[in-house]
Amino acid sequence: MSTFNTFTSTAFPLAVENIDTDQIIPARFLKATSRDGFGENLFRDWRYHKDGSLNADFVLNQQQYSGSILVAGHNFGCGSSREHAAWALKDFGFNVIISSFFADIFKGNALNNHVLPIQVTPAFLAKLLVAIQENPNTEIEVNLEAQTVAFGKEKASFDINPYKKMCLQKGYDDIDFLVSNLSKIKAFEQQHIY
Amino acid sequence: MKMKKTLFDKVWDAHVVDSIPNGPQILYIDKHLIHEVTSPQAFNELKKRNIPIFRPKQIIATADHNTPTVDQHLPVKDELSRNQLQQLQQNCDEHNIQLYALGHQYNGIVHVMAPELGITQPGMTMVCGDSHTSTHGAFGAIAFGIGTSQVAQVFASQSLLLKKPKKMRITVNGNLQNNVLPKDVILYIISKLGTDSGTEHFIEFAGDVFENMSMEGRMTVCNMSIEMGARGGMIAPDETTFAYVAGRKFAPKGADFDKKVAYWKTLKTDASAEFDTEYTFDASDITPMITFGTNPGMGIPLTENIPSENDANLEKSLQYMNFEKGTSLIGQQVNYVFIGSCTNSRIEDFRVAANYVEGKQKAPNINAWLVPGSQLVVQQIKEEGLDKIFEAAGFKLRQPGCSACLAMNDDKIPDGEYCVSTSNRNFEGRQGQGSRTLLASPLVAAATAIAGKIVAINTPVLEEA
Numbered sequence: 022m023s024t025f026n027t028f029t030s031t032a033f034p035l036a037v038e039n040i041d042t043d044q045i046i047p048a049r050f051l052k053a054t055s056r057d058g059f060g061e062n063l064f065r066d067w068r069y070h071k072d073g074s075l076n077a078d079f080v081l082n083q084q085q086y087s088g089s090i091l092v093a094g095h096n097f098g099c100g101s102s103r104e105h106a107a108w109a110l111k112d113f114g115f116n117v118i119i120s121s122f123f124a125d126i127f128k129g130n131a132l133n134n135h136v137l138p139i140q141v142t143p144a145f146l147a148k149l150l151v152a153i154q155e156n157p158n159t160e161i162e163v164n165l166e167a168q169t170v171a172f173g174k175e176k177a178s179f180d181i182n183p184y185k186k187m188c189l190q191k192g193y194d195d196i197d198f199l200v201s202n203l204s205k206i207k208a209f210e211q212q213h214i215y
Numbered sequence: 216m217k218m219k220k221t222l223f224d225k226v227w228d229a230h231v232v233d234s235i236p237n238g239p240q241i242l243y244i245d246k247h248l249i250h251e252v253t254s255p256q257a258f259n260e261l262k263k264r265n266i267p268i269f270r271p272k273q274i275i276a277t278a279d280h281n282t283p284t285v286d287q288h289l290p291v292k293d294e295l296s297r298n299q300l301q302q303l304q305q306n307c308d309e310h311n312i313q314l315y316a317l318g319h320q321y322n323g324i325v326h327v328m329a330p331e332l333g334i335t336q337p338g339m340t341m342v343c344g345d346s347h348t349s350t351h352g353a354f355g356a357i358a359f360g361i362g363t364s365q366v367a368q369v370f371a372s373q374s375l376l377l378k379k380p381k382k383m384r385i386t387v388n389g390n391l392q393n394n395v396l397p398k399d400v401i402l403y404i405i406s407k408l409g410t411d412s413g414t415e416h417f418i419e420f421a422g423d424v425f426e427n428m429s430m431e432g433r434m435t436v437c438n439m440s441i442e443m444g445a446r447g448g449m450i451a452p453d454e455t456t457f458a459y460v461a462g463r464k465f466a467p468k469g470a471d472f473d474k475k476v477a478y479w480k481t482l483k484t485d486a487s488a489e490f491d492t493e494y495t496f497d498a499s500d501i502t503p504m505i506t507f508g509t510n511p512g513m514g515i516p517l518t519e520n521i522p523s524e525n526d527a528n529l530e531k532s533l534q535y536m537n538f539e540k541g542t543s544l545i546g547q548q549v550n551y552v553f554i555g556s557c558t559n560s561r562i563e564d565f566r567v568a569a570n571y572v573e574g575k576q577k578a579p580n581i582n583a584w585l586v587p588g589s590q591l592v593v594q595q596i597k598e599e600g601l602d603k604i605f606e607a608a609g610f611k612l613r614q615p616g617c618s619a620c621l622a623m624n625d626d627k628i629p630d631g632e633y634c635v636s637t638s639n640r641n642f643e644g645r646q647g648q649g650s651r652t653l654l655a656s657p658l659v660a661a662a663t664a665i666a667g668k669i670v671a672i673n674t675p676v677l678e679e680a
């Protein structure tokens with residue numbers, strides 16, 4: 022897995038609240054058995070009209086926007102636990118999602134795929150959305166070590182579990198860690214009721 | 216003095232293998248349920264890393280999300296679905312995992328099948344790559360949905376790395392009114408608290424209403440705790456729970472059962488234990504509910520009007536649903552009714568529906584999909600003769616599966632059509648591209664199917680003479 026620490030990118034502004042994982046990747050695209058290629062169907066029913074033509078009003082289809090950061094409304098990633106949502110975002114090219122609130126399971130899934138969910142205040146989010154809409158070339162600087170996100174003259178800090186931070190910085194994941202603890206887990210089983 | 220603990224603390228703390236300083240805890244998982252959609256990538260991940268499955272006996276698999284609900288004896292037509300089902304079979308064969316495949320007498324929706332086989336027991340930790348794993352909390356288990364990376368972690372170690380969630384208690388005291396079902400209780404709570412109110416929390420449902428509820432009802436409530444954004448919900452195990460578990464296929468037997476019951480009885484929140492968040496509701500305020508919008512928090516009492524405030528999210532939802540602010544849903548024509556999903560596809564739900572439709576006729580405009588949650592539910596429906604009642608009223612039962620709950624198979628609500636559904640999510644396109652879902656109880660769904668439109672089912676209050 023890739024590692025990351027600081028980077029700067031422009032962003033896509035998606036000012037919609039309560040975006041559920043059924044919108045991020047509709048169920049009919051969950052029939053694959055590998056992790057690849059889900060980016061193609063990211064936000065499928067918002068990106069395309071029912072007749073298959075491109076919806077020019079949807080932000081991912083607007084030429085002026087680019088980058089590896091998605092800035093989205095409150096309560097991003099609610100609903101189904103499908104990790105395919107995180108895969109689709111990553112496959113499309115997003116490394117960072119900024120919102121004022123993330124649903125729990127989505128947040129865990131994102132981190133497990135080394136996509137960084139950054140939770141900011143509603144006020145910061147509102148300013149950021151306006152800034153990008155006014156100037157799509159607005160650069161956002163993410164510093165994982167310092168746990169800060171900045172654009173223009175604005176700067177905010179964000180929380181991340183220190184363990185998860187270390188995983189992102191070093192490219193580790195939980196399986197490696199758990200497997201290295203199997204002897205402890207076996208000892209636990211000896212005294213466990215079930 | 217000993218620390219006062221909640222039900223959640225007691226179960227959680229009994230499963231902590233180790234705590235990482237400044238980091239998460241290693242939590243042991245007793246039962247791991249898997250299905251065809253969220254497991255293949257996890258099996259591949261282990262294979263890629265050359266890691267064996269640590270405890271295959273603690274994994275139970277079923278096929279449910281992708282399966283057809285008619286002609287299950289024939290090969291599955293959709294190639295991608297068939298491929299997922301075949302991969303599940305192969306993976307389970309290869310790793311010696313018990314699979315209740317399509318057509319097996321125990322096949323069914325994962326959250327219907329596991330409790331009725333006695334796999335789900337009080338005090339356990341249970342996970343599944345499916346958000347409605349919260350259902351099993353009805354037994355006083357800690358049960359929650361996980362992503363596919365975590366499915367791989369449990370495969371590899373029967374454990375997960377987690378931060379202990381916060382604790383919330385929702386108490387509902389008093390008596391429920393006539394025609395108010397467990398589904399109404401949970402839709403009411405979500406409409407009051409919102410879809411992000413439970414985030415980072417595990418909920419305990421407490422009070423008379425839940426104590427008096429059947430296991431089926433408790434499962435409906437805990438099932439939808441995820442729709443408040445909570446990690447899960449749970450209810451303290453009691454005599455109702457023990458009686459339900461007793462005698463089921465995988466339940467402990469004889470002296471072992473008695474020993475377990477003695478332990479299960481200790482799983483109650485201590486009198487002065489503290490919660491991070493508490494809410495209290497009065498049972499008498501709850502009436503039959505229905506949703507009008509595109510998330511499960513957008514619910515109203517059946518006979519009230521859609522809200523009319525100025526709110527961009529409300530407007531976006533109403534535009535999708537093609538409803539007007541401030542109007543009533545009563546009289547709204549609906550052409551589809553779905554009674555099914557892991558929220559409401561148990562025997563009790565079909566009893567409620569059958570009881571209502573008995574002696575009546577399905578409205579001609581209605582396409583009704585009645586999808587039992589499992590083969591055992593089908594069997595019980597037949598034993599109780601409910602199938603005859605449905606048939607006489609013009610309904611046909613389908614075969615078990617997730618079906619129109621997420622429309623991964625052929626059971627899709629057409630573009631622009633309304634469906635009164637007993638499932639758990641009314642998101643845009645959830646039941647098929649362009650579909651418009653109104654969530655409700657099996658009683659409201661049955662009444663819609665008979666009337667061909669949304670009708671009030673409140674028994675009128677008798678005027679005092």
Ligand code: SF4
Binds near residue numbers: 324325
């Ligand atoms: S019935 Fe619906 S909510 Fe339940 S497991 Fe199946 S798809 Fe998920």
